[in-house]
Amino acid sequence: MEWRDEGILLTTRRHGETSAIIEVFTSAHGRHAGVVRGGTSRKIAPVLQPGAQLDVTWRARLEDHIGSFTVEPLRSRAAAAMGDRLALAGLNAVTALLAFALPEREAHATLFTQTERLLDLLGQGELWPLAYLRWEVLLLEELGYRLDLGACAVTGTTEDLVYVSPKSGRAVSRDAAGDWADRMLPLPDVLRGIGPAPDNEVAEGFVTTGYFLKAHLAQDLGTKPLPEARARFVEAFTRRL
Structure with missing residues (x-):
């Protein structure tokens, strides 16, 4: 199994003596983890900073394995x-x-x-x-x-919308909130x-x-x-x- 994508580095943790396990957020493959061999080395570790934009290639024998990444830095945001x-x-x-x-x-x-x-x-x-x-x-x-x-959950009006219902996530107008106003979100x-x-x-x-x-x-x-x-x-x- 193999794919290549751009990713935003989310997390890094040490794995064994010299490797790191990273999580990246990629466009086509979502949040994905993998091992970076030599990820704690002086060459690679500075690249593996949260928020870094990376070109990543993931390989594994089977799709459900954690697999390994090779990474190339595109830009750092540190x-x-x-x-x-x-x-x-x-x-x-x-x-x-x-x-x-x-x-x-x-x-x-x-x-x-x-x-x-x-x-x-x-x-x-x-x-x-x-x-x-x-x-x-x-x-x-x-x-x-x-x-x-976009509109009040109670009356349907689009005027004077000043609250959000904490239960439904819908807008509520000032008049419609009534006695429930103190329980609403801004x-x-x-x-x-x-x-x-x-x-x-x-x-x-x-x-x-x-x-x-x-x-x-x-x-x-x-x-x-x-x-x-x-x-x-x-x-x-x-x-x-």
């Missing part, structure tokens, strides 16, 4: 992240969430393309938080937790792609996407908690408000 605390926290959040949430070996080509574009914006502090919020919305959608924010305009994107609205958006990541996605995956890297990024972002 430099853009290391000089900026928020960028580093964001990079760690993206790779941790993908490693946590993606089913193994299931292709998500649209999500791969948007992840690649998001990571290429690292270091552009004015653009990155909004791009990351939109990426979380897409991640939820790709994994079956689409937020339906729906800032930025989540609907309307108007400018002030940081306080982006922060409200993180409250809503974070709820669905934790209470729906993580819960459905079993006992694993949502990666702490996501909370650390949101905390780093909100500290600058």
Whole structure:
């Protein structure tokens, strides 16, 4: 069995004396693991940094084996992240969430393309938080937790939509929420792609996407908690408000 693809490095762990097991997110083969022979060497180890774009070739005797990777670096994103605390926290959040949430070996080509574009914006502090919020919305959608924010779930109106139902993920208008308003999640305009994107609205958006990541996605995956890297990024972002 053999295939070749581009991948974004998600995780690396030592394997034996000189090898490493890596997980990459590829366009055609999804989240995929494999052994890199000599992955701890001075030549290869610097290439195997989270977020790195790699040309990978995977080989195995049988399809269900872990197999082995040969890797060629396409571009590193470490430099853009290391000089900026928020960028580093964001990079760690993206790779941790993908490693946590993606089913193994299931292709998500649209999500791969948007992840690649998001990571290429690292270091552009004015653009990155909004791009990351939109990426979380897409991640939820790709994994079956689409937020339906176009019209009120109760009345059907498209006016004065200010809440999201924590149960259904649908928009709710101010009037329709009534006595349930304090149990609703915020729906800032930025989540609907309307108007400018002030940081306080982006922060409200993180409250809503974070709820669905934790209470729906993580819960459905079993006992694993949502990666702490996501909370650390949101905390780093909100500290600058």
